[in-house]
Amino acid sequence: MGEVDGTDEAAGTRRDAGTTRRDEARVPGPRGAAETRRDGPGGTGGASLMRLPAELAERYEAVAELPVQGAESDLLLVRDARGAEHVAKIFRRGYRADRDVWAKLPELGSPHVLRILETGHADGRDYEVTAYAPDGNLRALMDGPLPPEAVADVAAQLADGLTALHRAGIVHRDLKPENVLVLSGDPLRLAIADFGLSKVLEQSVVFASSSRTLAYAAPESLSGQVSPARDWWSLGMIVRELATGRAPFRGLSETVVVDHLATRPVSADDVADPRLRLLCRGLLTRDPRRRWSGAEVAAWLDGGSPPVAEEATGPETGTGLPFKGRRYARRDELARALVAEWADAAQYFFGRGENSEAWRSLRAWLAELPDDGSIELVDGRLTADVDPDLKLLYLVRWLDPDLPPHFLGRRVTAEDLRMLPAYVENPGPEHRVACRLVRELWRHGLLRELAGFAGGADLAGVDEQWRAHAAAWNELARWIRAQDAPPPALAARLPDAGADDPPLVLAMLLALAAHPADVRRKLAEGLERARARTAGAEPVPWFEWLAGGAGDDPLRMLAVLLAAPEAVVEIESAKRARRAEAERTEALRAQRAERERARLAGRGAATGRAVLWTLPLLAVWLSGSWIVGALFGGGPDGGTSSVGGFQRSSGVPFGFLAVLSVVVWGLQCGAEVVLARAQSADYLPHGPWAMFSKVLGAGGRGLSKASQTVSGAAQRTGRRGCGLVLLAGTVPLLLVFLLLAAVTPVAGLLWTLVLIAAPVAHGVAAGVRLHRWRQARGTVTGGA
Known part of the structure; x- marks a missing residue:
């Protein structure tokens, strides 16, 4: 959650007048945990932060600095008034915690995501307070290969935590053994911690003095891609290390590691147990869109054997269609390459018109294929007056119908639609693509086109239900806007489906069409939170009217959730007005009392x-x-x-x-x-x-x-x-x-x-x- 912004906090931030010195007292680290020097951005050159910000110093006592430090923060062992020990993470100046992550972490409900007890800002620094895990982190258990049952247990716990994070739209981006805390050793209980890079930093890899962080980074992170698939790759590297007892890329320089990740797959042949080898192969698939995710891991944990995508062993030469420095002769391999480089492929083949050399090469390559369907594809689809992305969709579907549905380089299965509202609502790396994806799916009815891919048969029904929800929503929103009770500003919060920017309403209705029971449950939970936020001494009659009539109608519940911020604004405005009136009354009372005192003094x-x-x-x-x-x-x-x-x-x-x-x-x-x-x-x-x-x-x-x-x-x-x-x-x-x-x-x-x-x-x-x-x-x- 650290963001390098290069600026100080808003007005009111107080800078410490002096610097802090490193105290020699250290807390013994967990077994096998080596110290990490802070050479990252914002590093202080080895200076320690043994003085807590004033806000924390009032309630906690700094005991010592923890041996494992991050590039964006200092970790201190602190003790409260009752003697309980906690860990205070003090972000360095120039790093700003992601408030969205802070807001979402308490709502995850997973026992395998470390609970943050307190967050705040003091003395120009953001801080977090979490529970202290005296048993250290997962690195302490990596003295050698672990039994397959223990490795499977670790994988199950981490998969549960990652699934909860991804469901909330949070990508950890720095999953490694040091960021997995051991809450108890017998039975083993793990929790994912340290969300310093979650969703915020534009840099995809943090180069510290140790190659350990880079060693767990997914290949696509080298080009700045951010998606939940990155965390699943990191889990695969952790599982591989637990199974073999050997750290990945041990003894290799960062340059060699980057070259390996960019050009070659990570082999799982040295994993002895066949079940664990299958898990590693699925998680360490180079193509992030074909890599195993939560659904495949859950199936593997249940004893299943989900399919693993075959890896290409090297560049193809000779005849074939050239693209991005390689030649492709097989239709399925070209389809995967186009999906992996969607933006470049759409512009390269279709963005320059039919007179471009790339388009002519593609057309000639398609004509050589022994499939009469290529004529209909070219004449009926690829030469139509549509966007390049639509043409690429038609091409990919024709090349490999067995590929999962993809558009704009993103997998679009019914399960993936569940996460779109989180990406649309929260600004982040996936926000822009998610907004465009929702708009394009709606404008061009692409779910029906995507239904032609493998595993996308239910998308046609989702599209039909989505449009029915949108029509019902528009009717409801117009009726609410026409009432006299709601304030005029509410109209902007309840737009027609497709007219909102970002398209949050469309994304919510799409998720509702794809997963009605799950989204209905989340809407009900959100409705209860909205009622709790608006309950109190400042009643908002129009909001109570709106929330009171919601019942179990998901569209009414959605309207209440979208209207809740406006109700909160009214409540806060009324509170401010009441406080101002109270302050004015108190000032007048004090003024009258002073005048009365002066008057009586002249008796x-x-x-x-x-x-x-x-x-x-x-x-x-x-x-x-x-x-x-x-x-x-x-x-x-x-x-x-x-x-x-x-x-x-x-x-x-x-x-x-x-x-x-x-x-x-x-x-x-x-x-x-x-x-x-x-x-x-x-x-x-x-x-x-x-x-x-x-x-x-x-x-x-x-x-x-x-x-x-x-x-x-x-x-x-x-x-x-x-x-x-x-x-x-x-x-x-x-x-x-x-x-x-x-x-x-x-x-x-x-x-x-x-x-x-x-x-x-x-x-x-x-x-x-x-x-x-x-x-x-x-x-x-x-x-x-």
Whole structure:
């Protein structure tokens, strides 16, 4: 799962500031396991990673470095808090694990595929945590030839693991004894491990310091081909080594090994047991399309003897049709060569038109064959206006009808159709060819053509059922898209069969037509996982409606699986919105709490301001009481007297008014203190004088405007307006004096009433101010 991308992880990756040193502590390796130096890409020149990433270091303790290391990662023995030991695989910088493989491995369900306990990314590195196998790997059992029964047991366990991997669309690509762990020795239990190259690396062979990895590589890996057949070749090499006790290509250089793989077959004649020899011959067939796979191995394990393709011993010379540096005289051998080099063959013979030399050579070669059918082939098929790949299909079927059905260089049996959805869905080496294969099978109805090959008789029925499924699916998808409940984005996830890119719907319907029971079971399992992913506090009504009506209808289940990502998007969007709202509410709550804290912190200052700002009121009331008492209060004889032309009569004495003034001020001061303690820091800046400040301000602005108006009029007319201003100021003053003369007999009583009414009015005003403040504060709080 390591991918050389040459770049760092996405933003947020933290680089280690320093490098790590190699500690001398080592864990003893399993018997017979030699150390492997790290000379591959991304190697650190021998530097050891004895420091775990921070994410793992919180829960695991690094014990030591394991002796067998990979080209793309370091393997560390770690111990958790309970003392259990595990293996931490830390990918080197520049290598990125394949998330698809991580996602699929836990779902395989095979006891012979090592279970990954934990995966993640920390400190700029991907990592995996797996169980620790103290008994080492399969290399520890290779001290000499094993009994045939033991070899067959190993083959059965590894075949089970490979079948599970291939069913999930995973090609291991680096199967060797070092990557097969011994979980227990008695009874022997094995598990395939180390998926570092699975489906990801574009390089087909990793050249390490030892030729051991190359020694187990299939011939087609030299040209970069990737298919499950590569893993079956590796299994054949392991079986051969277990049976003979000799490692393949021991002592040979990499150049010699590559030359051998590219030019000659690997002989199984030195395998003594005939049953194991048959297994090795079937697995070590050079042609990957005729090599044994899971079906043949299962038949061999059941005691059967599946046929083995005959190997060509060398290039043919003399007469025959030339192709890729060889001449072919036999029809079946040419057919196998064309299938093996499908893309080149289609372009070579048919891609350049009927005037090309290659086409003329093929036509002449076909004319020399003692078969009258070649005329119909040439005139009816090979000269038709169709794609070169279709012409090559017609040619291969005519050359060797006993060949399994092939198209685009891929075997197309009913069993192979089961794996197409995995290849179509997951980007990888087989993705592009699988997408094209599905489209071509659908567009040209090629399953009916492929039914003419050996073992393809059931493909015609599969094609008929496939097209019936497609028609039913299109009707279902259009009905779902026409409903009001699903969101508009769902239409893109439920396209008509054949209109989707990549053609996942077509691939799923094809697999359903070929293996209805198996695909129906997988769809049901996927439906349960989809329901589990969408269950919770964020219901999606349209998805619940869609999933609720699925029942056991495979097409409805497929629709639910395709719609599940859209439901997950809605759920995640709702979760994000809820989290954002919660964060906003929490921020506003904290903001309000901070404002409230700051407000309450100013309570003492507000109380002091309330007392200070009411002191002028005390001065006003005492001054007024003194004036009333001096002018209108009663004399010593209680009679009347004339003062400045006014009649003075007995009234309320000053002492009483002074005491009443203090009481009035106390009530007003208390009202302001209560208001100030309630409002604290929000206490009005001008206190009780705010209203008077506004009145005076408005009056000042009015007088200023009047003065400006009068001055402007004087400037325009040349007249002086001071007499009018004097008259406007004198008349009100005379009116005030007359009013005072009129009320003089009851002035003391009136002042007493004023003193009584003042605290009442002040209290009412303070209550109004408190009410308005609370309303304003409640509005701000509610709006926040």
